[in-house]
Amino acid sequence: MPFIHYANREVILKVVYSGPALSGKTTNLEKLHAILPNKESRQFLIVPTANERTLFFDFLNVADTLERNFKVRCHAYTVPGQVIYKEARKVVLRGADGIVMVYDSQATAETANKAALEELIVFLREQGQDPNSLPIVIQYNKRDLPDILPISTLEAELNPWKAPFIEAIAIEGKGVLETFDAISKSTKESALRSSADQKGSPPWFRE
Ligand SMILES: Nc1nc2c(ncn2[C@@H]2O[C@H](COP(=O)(O)OP(=O)(O)OP(=O)(O)O)[C@@H](O)[C@H]2O)c(=O)[nH]1
Ligand SMILES: [Mg+2]
Known part of the structure; x- marks a missing residue:
């Protein structure tokens, strides 16, 4: 469920x-931070490490559109992908309103991609989240590299939900905004739907 900050009139x-x-x-978050128009207050937090690997999460705060007098703000997080940081991934994924799965398209990443998918399926099950109703967008990244798998193979192996997918070259900023737009749109729509299902819907939903 989205977090509603009534005092600030914001949905997060x-x-x-x-x-x-x-x-x-x-x-993705770095490029997004650079690409997004410099509208409202935006914060970007990367905890610097010696080898540039994420140890807990990276965080980007994007002020979005107004919705019935409420501002919709998007907090984008990344997880640390390294196998040993499984517990950190669990913590960061908890309470997600929407998920982007960023896969590496290279053939050499096939096993790691599949393991990440299996792990996500288990996490969601543990947290009682239904992946068929949770907004998910798939990004097949690194499409610039030579030894990549065709989209049809990646789709068959890595997208059991038939979620929308986007091809990307994140390092060049390609597909980055499209991915963010897709997930923020579907997450917002899903939050509106779930609010509408509740009795006494919150004021940001009321006409
Ligand atoms: N060729 C190519 N390299 C990319 C692309 N996107 C990211 N990279 C490179 O891949 C490496 C890893 O990128 P990161 O964004 O740090 O990956 P990450 O998923 O955050 O990794 P962890 O934090 O360890 O989980 C870096 O050297 C990037 O420059 C791309 O589209 N093409
Ligand atoms: Mg990282």
Whole structure:
């Protein structure tokens, strides 16, 4: 459920960029931070490490559109992809309103991609979240590299939900905004739907 901050008249949506190690999750947030028009207050937090690997999460705060007098703000997080940080991934994924799975398209990443998918399926089950109703967008990243798998293979192996997918070269900023637009749109729509289902819907939903 989205967090509603009545005093600030804001709805806060949590979007998490997940996926295997080195798939380009941090790069997505970095490019997004650079691409997005410099409208409202935006914050970007990357905890610097010696080797540029994410140790807990990266965080981007994007002020979004007004919705019936409420501002919709998107908090985008990444998880650390390295296998050993499983517990951190669990913590960061908890309460996500929407998920982007960033996969590395290279053939050499096939096993790591599949493991990341299996792990996400288990996490969601543990947290009682239904992946068929949770907004998910798939990003097949690193399409610039030579030894990549065709989209049809990636789709068959890595997208059991038939979620919308986007091809990307995150390092060049390609597909980055499209991915964010897709997940923020579907997350917002889903939050509106779930609010509408509740008795006494919150004021940001009322006409
Ligand atoms: N060739 C190519 N390299 C990319 C692309 N996107 C990211 N990279 C590179 O892949 C490496 C890993 O990128 P990160 O964004 O740090 O990956 P991550 O998913 O955050 O990795 P962890 O934090 O360890 O989970 C970096 O060297 C990036 O520059 C891309 O589209 N093409
Ligand atoms: Mg990272």
